Amino acid sequence: MPYQQRLVTLAGYAVLLITALIFVFLVQQSWPFVREHGSLVFFTGDRWLPVSLPPVFQIGGFLVSSGIITGVAIIIGVPFGVLAAISLAELLPPGVSVIFRSIFEVTAGIPSVVFGFLGLKIVAPAVAGLLNLPTGLTGFSAGLVLSIMILPTLVSLSEEALRAVPREYAEASYALGANRWQTIWRVIVPSARGGIGAAVFLAMGRAIGETMTVLMIAGGRLAMPTSIFDPMRPITALIASEVNNAARNSMQYHALFTAGLILFIITFAVNAIAASVIVGKKAR
Amino acid sequence: MRTKYSAREIACLLALFLTVLPPLAAVLYIFVQALPGISFEFIFSMPVRRGIEGGILPAIVGTLWLMFGTTLAVLPIGVGAGIYLAEFAPNNRLTRLLEMALVNLAGVPSVVFGLFGYTIFVIMLGFGPSILSASLTLAALTLPLVVTATRWQTVSTIIMPCARTGVVTGTLLALARAAGETAPILITGAAFALPNLPRSFMSRFMALPYHLYISVTQIPAMPPERMWATAGILLFLVLTMQVGATIWREQERRKKQW
Amino acid sequence: MVAVQDTKIMLRDVSIYYSALHVIKSVSMSFLDKEITAIIGPSGSGKSTLLRSLNRMNDHIAGMRVEGEANILGSNVYAPTVDVVALRRRVGMVFQKPNPFPKSIYDNVAYGPRLQGQKSKVELDGIVERSLTQAALWHEVKDRLHASGLALSGGQQQRLCIARALAVDPEVLLMDEPASALDPAATAKIEDLMLKLKEHLAVVVVTHNMQQAARVSDYTAFLLGGELVEFDITRKIFTAPTDKRTDDYISGRMG
Ligand SMILES: Nc1ncnc2c1ncn2[C@@H]1O[C@H](COP(=O)(O)OP(=O)(O)O)[C@@H](O)[C@H]1O
Ligand SMILES: [Mg+2]
Numbered sequence: 001m002p003y004q005q006r007l008v009t010l011a012g013y014a015v016l017l018i019t020a021l022i023f024v025f026l027v028q029q030s031w032p033f034v035r036e037h038g039s040l041v042f043f044t045g046d047r048w049l050p051v052s053l054p055p056v057f058q059i060g061g062f063l064v065s066s067g068i069i070t071g072v073a074i075i076i077g078v079p080f081g082v083l084a085a086i087s088l089a090e091l092l093p094p095g096v097s098v099i100f101r102s103i104f105e106v107t108a109g110i111p112s113v114v115f116g117f118l119g120l121k122i123v124a125p126a127v128a129g130l131l132n133l134p135t136g137l138t139g140f141s142a143g144l145v146l147s148i149m150i151l152p153t154l155v156s157l158s159e160e161a162l163r164a165v166p167r168e169y170a171e172a173s174y175a176l177g178a179n180r181w182q183t184i185w186r187v188i189v190p191s192a193r194g195g196i197g198a199a200v201f202l203a204m205g206r207a208i209g210e211t212m213t214v215l216m217i218a219g220g221r222l223a224m225p226t227s228i229f230d231p232m233r234p235i236t237a238l239i240a241s242e243v244n245n246a247a248r249n250s251m252q253y254h255a256l257f258t259a260g261l262i263l264f265i266i267t268f269a270v271n272a273i274a275a276s277v278i279v280g281k282k283a284r
Numbered sequence: 285m286r287t288k289y290s291a292r293e294i295a296c297l298l299a300l301f302l303t304v305l306p307p308l309a310a311v312l313y314i315f316v317q318a319l320p321g322i323s324f325e326f327i328f329s330m331p332v333r334r335g336i337e338g339g340i341l342p343a344i345v346g347t348l349w350l351m352f353g354t355t356l357a358v359l360p361i362g363v364g365a366g367i368y369l370a371e372f373a374p375n376n377r378l379t380r381l382l383e384m385a386l387v388n389l390a391g392v393p394s395v396v397f398g399l400f401g402y403t404i405f406v407i408m409l410g411f412g413p414s415i416l417s418a419s420l421t422l423a424a425l426t427l428p429l430v431v432t433a434t435r436w437q438t439v440s441t442i443i444m445p446c447a448r449t450g451v452v453t454g455t456l457l458a459l460a461r462a463a464g465e466t467a468p469i470l471i472t473g474a475a476f477a478l479p480n481l482p483r484s485f486m487s488r489f490m491a492l493p494y495h496l497y498i499s500v501t502q503i504p505a506m507p508p509e510r511m512w513a514t515a516g517i518l519l520f521l522v523l524t525m526q527v528g529a530t531i532w533r534e535q536e537r538r539k540k541q542w
Numbered sequence: 543m544v545a546v547q548d549t550k551i552m553l554r555d556v557s558i559y560y561s562a563l564h565v566i567k568s569v570s571m572s573f574l575d576k577e578i579t580a581i582i583g584p585s586g587s588g589k590s591t592l593l594r595s596l597n598r599m600n601d602h603i604a605g606m607r608v609e610g611e612a613n614i615l616g617s618n619v620y621a622p623t624v625d626v627v628a629l630r631r632r633v634g635m636v637f638q639k640p641n642p643f644p645k646s647i648y649d650n651v652a653y654g655p656r657l658q659g660q661k662s663k664v665e666l667d668g669i670v671e672r673s674l675t676q677a678a679l680w681h682e683v684k685d686r687l688h689a690s691g692l693a694l695s696g697g698q699q700q701r702l703c704i705a706r707a708l709a710v711d712p713e714v715l716l717m718d719e720p721a722s723a724l725d726p727a728a729t730a731k732i733e734d735l736m737l738k739l740k741e742h743l744a745v746v747v748v749t750h751n752m753q754q755a756a757r758v759s760d761y762t763a764f765l766l767g768g769e770l771v772e773f774d775i776t777r778k779i780f781t782a783p784t785d786k787r788t789d790d791y792i793s794g795r796m797g
Binding site for chain 2: 005007008009010011012013014015016018019020021022025026028029079080081083084086087088091092098100102103104105106107108109110111112113114115116117118120122148151155179180181185202205206208209210211212216236239240243244248256257260263264267268270271272274275276278
């Protein structure tokens with residue numbers, strides 16, 4: 001093997017190594033907590049009292065909050081994302097599609113802290129006013145902003161899936177007297193549903209892992225939410241807001257790493273589903 | 285060929301417009317709001333009274349350091365791995381595992397990268413809270429971007445000249461991410477207000493996104509125009525690189541089509 | 543004794559262009575009901591272009607232009623008032639590569655009727671059974687109507703596509719090299735099927751397999767470089783062609 005090839009091979013394995021290391025360190029740093037406090041109630045309870053005696057660490061409320069916010073983002077984002085992808089792949093001339101695609105690519109880079117700032121200044125007050133809520137800092141507001149943030153992922157991957165549908169299917173449909181919309185809706189979209197599903201899962205993973213936006217506008221309440229219009233604290237916000245204050249190697253510190261480990265496992269599972277669709281398709 | 289659209293197709297196109305409108309409006313709104321707060325003094329002087337007066341020069345400089353450090357760290361591994369995947373990776377289980385790792389690494393939440401970077405760089409390797417620790421953490425986070433961009437444009441036979449366009453795109457995207465991420469640097473060395481510019485990679489640092497986050501959430505006395513101005517400068521920095529990456533890629537794509 | 547037969551399609555001086563490329567050159571011919579007309583000719587001679595102009599499947603190609611008169615089922619198909627969707631329902635098409643949708647066998651066949659608003663389960667069940675029977679596929683698939691159409695063999699897939707086209711009761715069936723992707727056994731089945739189908743409708747088949755044209759068709763048109771060299775009863779074309787070029791082609795002296 002020439003040395004250049006050996007170098008790039010090494011680099012390839014480094015990617016694998018880093019992914020593995022993330023997992024290993026999370027497990028290692030979680031272990032002291034898991035060993036002493038590991039139990040089912042960690043997942044189901046909603047009491048988080050890191051400085052009481054004895055301290056209580058339960059992340060059920062945070063998990064539910066993450067679920068609610070992700071759910072809102074997906075429910076609002078997916079229909080728009082799929083329709084936008086249809087427009088780009090099937091309706092607009094290529095020259096116009098390129099412009100829109102570029103807009104998505106560029107705005108995909110807007111930092112999440114900027115979305116959080118805007119959410120705080122504009123979306124939260126608007127939600128409070130329109131729905132007559134005591135505060136606009138709610139899971140719903142966070143989900144609404146997240147739905148905008150996941151659109152680039154949704155649109156670009158769904159568009160790719162639509163474009164990958166063999167043109168022969170569309171031909172057959174037209175030959176049977178279908179018009180363009182019928183062909184899109186009854187043949188092309190159903191044929192692309194695997195790829196669109198993968199796009200939804202990737203977007204879901206992104207929404208679950210999003211930190212700054214939810215930290216700034218979900219409201220931060222520790223208790224188990226009872227409605228999507230409650231202030232709440234998803235798991236990412238918990239970690240970001242407490243990790244700097246937890247004394248190193250304290251039980252709270254290890255509990256936060258355990259929360260991080262759970263978060264990692266959840267996003268890993270969600271992404272693995274998407275990846276198996278994407279990688280599986282390439283392998284064929 | 286002229287195209288006529290049916291009612292449903294028009295609804296579909298409307299959805300497209302509605303999806304691009306919020307981010308475009310957001311960008312425009314921030315720039316407009318930011319203008320009054322931006323001045324020579326704001327950009328080029330040190331913060332006074334915890335940033336309520338004076339400028340944000342250390343945050344700008346800190347972010348530039350982070351961008352530089354991240355790029356330095358991510359390029360060798362990212363470009364190498366991209367070329368490996370495009371050129372040499374055999375079609376076997378290990379390669380598919382690597383592909384899976386790549387997709388999943390791209391999906392790891394940024395706050396988890398923060399925990400990872402804190403454990404390995406700040407504590408284990410003893411780099412402390414510093415630009416070095418934060419840059420290495422951001423390098424891990426941006427690795428999938430660089431790998432994917434490089435690999436996408438690496439075409440057989442002549443590796444380097446073709447890989448270069450991917451490297452440029454990947455680098456610009458990594459720079460944009462390094463400038464914009466907050467959660468990973470929050471744990472690995474960012475500070476809200478520092479009286480000095482960073483001296484070395486071992487210094488603690490201010491950074492634009494972290495400064496914005498603290499200004500907005502924890503400094504009630506912070507004048508709003510200073511927040512908008514900070515957001516505007518951050519956004520300008522990030523979007524410049526995003527636009528650069530997009531333009532560069534489209535141009536290369538066109539060149540290849542001829 | 544000569545039976546009076548309907549002329550389903552009548553072409554008069556039809557020319558087709560792709561931008562500057564003159565692909566079909568002033569072709570005049572007609573296609574009769576309850577007969578199979580074969581179009582033969584070397585690759586690139588314009589067979590597909592001619593066939594696809596009959597149900598306007600080339601409309602979406604930028605720069606495509608048709609001159610002359612193509613009278614199909616009583617109206618000029620390239621008149622601006624023609625309802626293309628309605629035309630395609632009456633003129634069905636089967637493609638070279640079997641292209642069933644990635645849907646169940648049932649949903650493939652029911653696709654056309656559903657487009658026309660047919661929602662009744664009973665009606666659809668009937669149409670599916672009738673179409674699959676006409677396409678000689680019913681007995682092979684009746685126990686797995688809800689399995690994917692893609693799970694069938696190539697020959698079965700092509701018959702499924704034929705069933706799908708038949709489900710909307712077309713008066714003309716256009717087939718573009720329908721057996722060229724199939725093995726000899728599956729090809730034989732498709733040929734048998736074509737002979738049965740012509741009892742109900744006009745069949746136009748493009749093929750560059752001359753034995754196939756000789757076996758199944760009643761009329762044969764020989765197209766060369768976009769020009770209709772000869773058009774006659776199949777037996778005459780293959781036994782006593784009048785044009786030297788036809789003779790060369792059928793005896794294999796031409797590519
Ligand atoms: N979409 C198109 N645009 C431009 N030229 C085309 C197109 N389709 C076919 N042609 C040209 O028209 C001629 C006839 O093609 P075709 O009808 O496919 O022939 P055949 O089916 O007999 O092989 C060929 O020279 C081909 O290159
Ligand atoms: Mg052809």
